[in-house]
Amino acid sequence: MPVNIPRDLPARAILEDEGIFVMSDERARSQDIRPMRIAILNLMPTKEATETQLLRVLGSTPLQVEVTLLHMASHASRNTAPEHLEAFYATFADVEDRYFDGMVVTGAPIELLDFEAVDYWPEMTQILDWSREHVYSTIHICWGAQAALYRHYGVPKYELPQKLSGVFDHRVLRPDSALLRGFDERFRAPHSRHTDVHAADIAATGAVDILATSDEAGVLLAATPxxxxxxITGHPEYDRDTLSREYRRDRDAGLGTAMPANYYPHHDETRTPVLNWRSHGVLLYANWLNHCVYQRVPFEQSGT
Incomplete structure (x- = not known):
């Protein structure tokens, strides 16, 4: 079933070429069902690439999804054209009186900054606090997950000796979780970050369950009961070449970032990476949309 996105959004043509079912506002309004209203708070500098990644996994579900893209009003984006933001994005002020069935909060390449040193942290905390009353279920990714764990539960982040980058093996700890229905006992997912959260700190909250973890990459997935x-501390939504583009960017900037682990065949960066995490990434978002949002949210939502 379709994801409902603006006709002129650049991601639309890419997704249509891949066979992802997208729908116009006109066709969506002609159907006698209510779409899932999903907000995406996009904190990534390369917003168009992140839009495409997330819309791909959201558009691979049996539900109609109406997406609202959000950006930070208190931060000037240097890598996305102002015309793109003006045409396709809203700010928190535009939506603060609305209710959403779900929200996705992306990561951001700012893990080495203290949370309070991030220029949009006051706006970020406002949105995170608002989401608890105005959004039925929220997925937080990478830095977004660390920020929400810190804001809601006081969980700290820790700087890693070197950037964690690669595709890692994970094991399911809670096969009874709705988020992990249909998962293999072990599955792969990409990570790309400079900081970590510790399982012991999450467990100590008494409010968040650890659902999937890796011996190499630590906690991947956690959720309230x-x-x-x-x-989600990793990036199951990543494309085949996302880690490669990040690695080459860091290498060209002289950052000394190691080659992504378990990614290039035979650890040879001239070879095309094998895309071996997509099915579980799609399944994770499908489970979230179906079991955690669609099956539980009221048909007419005016509060949570």
Missing amino acids: DNRQVF
């Missing part, structure tokens, strides 16, 4: 707050 009602799945209304979901935390």
